[in-house]
Amino acid sequence: MSAERLAVAETGDRVVVTLDRPATKNAIDAEMVAELHAVCHRLEQDPKPLIITGGSEIFAGGADIGQLRERRNVDALAGVNSAVFDRMAALPMPTVAAVAGYALGGGAELAYACDFRIGTPSVRFGNPEGGLGILAAAGASWRLIELVGEPLAKEILLAGRTLNADEARDVRLLNEVVEPDDLLATAHRWVDRILRNAPLAVRMTKLALQMPRSAHPTFDNVAQAVLFETAEKDRRMTAFLDRKKEKA
Incomplete structure (x- = not known):
């Protein structure tokens, strides 16, 4: 699977996807969304667990604001980001997000769509969309309630609260917190555990x-x-x- 916004590595029993836009803090743009759709298509045809990461320093700082500013009502109704995150959540085999640093806005919603989330001490989860005059429409407004409960979801979505790694682990938004050097290896260990089952x-x-x-x-x-x-x-x-x- 060739890609420009993603680094995709496929082995015999799993796929690892690395968001690869370091100059933009891995901002999720339309091109990255298209490449994520291509990964989903591959995994729908040949089901394997998926690990998705942004590397050891940042997961994704959010959607590409430059593109987002130009989108209009027809783009919102098309669900550009929500469609691919829903597709990822529905993949046949489990998905693991290996999260370091900031996972904000669309980056947080990408992590929320995964079945498991492993993080480093630098993790920060937040949905600051309201400050940009929009809402978190790619899953956070309902998926976050399922993950952490309505009271905390309201703090994040309405009052702009950001969760650090310890707070995220305490509410099980993170399944495990590890040092940066062990992030990807830990994600692989979770996949190993999954694959012990039929x-x-x-x-x-x-x-x-x-x-x-x-x-x-x-x-x-x-x-x-x-x-x-x-x-x-x-x-x-x-x-x-x-x-x-x-x-x-």
């Missing part, structure tokens, strides 16, 4: 987590019916029983 079981579980309450337990029963017929289920359960016999 891939199809992981995919079905992620779908189940995204389903509305009204879809349960019907969805769960159907998904389980599919998994019950897989060779992977038989292999793993047989191995478990064999280990249990050996210990008896």
Whole structure:
């Protein structure tokens, strides 16, 4: 996958994407959005876990304000950023954001769209869109409530509160805080943990987590019916029983 705004590295079992606009603090512009769509398309066709990072100093300072200033109502209705973040959130396999430094505005919303977030002590999460005369319309206005609860979401979105790394970890917006040199390695360890599970079981579980309450337990029963017929289920359960016999 060739890209100009992203550095994309694909291995046999995962993809690592690095936001690569250092001169603009990794500002998310239309070109980067298009490249993120291309990554999503690849992972929809060949599901693998995704690690997304901005490097060891900054994640993303927000959307590209120069482009944002020129957008009009038709652009807002097209959901330029919200569409790609929703697509990332819906990827078949889990996603891990490796966050250092500032994750503001659209950069924060990109991190919110991931399943897991690993950060460094320098992390700062915030949504200062109101100060620019707009709202956080690429997921923060509803996804942040799901992640941290309504009272804190209102502090961030309405009163401009910025969370540091410790605060973000305390409310589980960050799953783990590590030193910068260990950021990417820790993200890889999270992917390793994910991949210890059966891939199809992981995919079905992620779908189940995204389903509305009204879809349960019907969805769960159907998904389980599919998994019950897989060779992977038989292999793993047989191995478990064999280990249990050996210990008896």
